[in-house]
Amino acid sequence: MVGRKMEWAARGTHLRGMPRKVVFMAVGAFAKAVANLLNTTTVHNADTLIRLVRSRPPGVPLLTVSNHMSTLDDPVMWGFKGFPIMDARLGRWVLAAEDICFKNTVLSYFFRLGKCIPITRGGGIYQEHMNEALDRLRDGAWLHTFPEGKVCQEDVPIRRLKWGTASLIARAPVTPIVLPIVHRGFEKVMPENYMFGRRPPVPLCNKNVNIIIGEPIEFNxxxxxxxxxxxxxxxxxxxxxxxxxxxxxxxxxxxxxxxxSISEQIRTVMERLRSFGKAKVLN
Incomplete structure (x- = not known):
């Protein structure tokens, strides 16, 4: 467990930041290829996300939330044209499942360089690394979460959200800008039950991905x-x-x-975006 935490690898000063830059460039190139060369990705309201990533008020954190359609959602959802995915300085922090991304030392080091924070599913909202997520919000950074808590590839309404994201919003020293995102199509790029109940070894091609970016949600x-x-x-x-x-x-x-209350407000907005995105696809 000690080796999997690797807080030192998550620091921007680790080896002068060079390993992190290499990871972001490599993963960014992969995401760009999957999103734009192998598949077709359309984005609604991309300018809002790009503006908040590049030029928020000083010290104000950004918290993006989205549905979770596949294991490729992050990073490929950031691979659309015009998004600075290869810039490690601007890159998001993300809550990542410990049992998937931190299975061993090599994976732990890689995902730590990629600004991933290990979260134990079922470990509760006050587990150790939730404090690390709060620290990133305190720094005014960008944090992404999947508040549904697990992958769902069915075309169904947004499920009840876990409380972890809401607790971060309520406990953050500076209330973050909360930006909802809903996407569809990643379940076709990386289906969970492709062959013999397993995912395909590589992303599938010639699929349509649609990303709907909303407007910031205000909380009193x-x-x-x-x-x-x-x-x-x-x-x-x-x-x-x-x-x-x-x-x-x-x-x-x-x-x-x-x-x-916070979770239901987020879920309602995300469901509205899901319905909007579904209508656009059908039209």
Missing amino acids: LPELMQMALSRSQDSNHSGARWPLIKPCGLDGAAQRWLYT
Whole structure:
């Protein structure tokens, strides 16, 4: 486990940043090829994402959220034309499943260089590396999450979101700009059950990928926290094992209400984008 954490490899100063630059250039070239040469990718509202990645107000973090259609979503969803995917300085941090991306030392080193933060699925919203994600938001960085928590390749409404993303929004020292993204088509580029119940060894070609980028979601966190405090008084769930959120002092029950409310607001916007994207494809 110690070898898989590799915080030192995730630092921009590791070997003067050269290994990270190499990884971003190589992975970026792969993503560009899959998105634009092997397949056809169309993006709605790309300028909003590019602008927020390149020129946010100083110290303000960006938190992008998207559905999860395949193991290729990240990085290929950033490979569309005009996006600076090869710039390691601008590149996103992303929460990545520890059991997939951090199986051994070599994978751990590679994904750490690629600005991935290991997350244990089922480990709860207060697991160790969620603090690392908060640190990146504190730095004003760009963080991406898949709040559904796992890959879903069925054409169904956005599922109930896990609370981890909502907890990051509520606990971040500076409230991040939250940008929703919904895509479709990656399930055809990398299907989970391609042959004998396994993924194909390489991405498939001649598929259409559509990426719908929304507008930033606004949260009135002070008002939501006050509502959470009042609603929690009627709850039987004390949440004694959860730390209090300061300065409001939200207990476990209040946090559950707050995270549910934030998650539902995000899910509603993502479902609206999904319906919009589906309509565009059918037309």
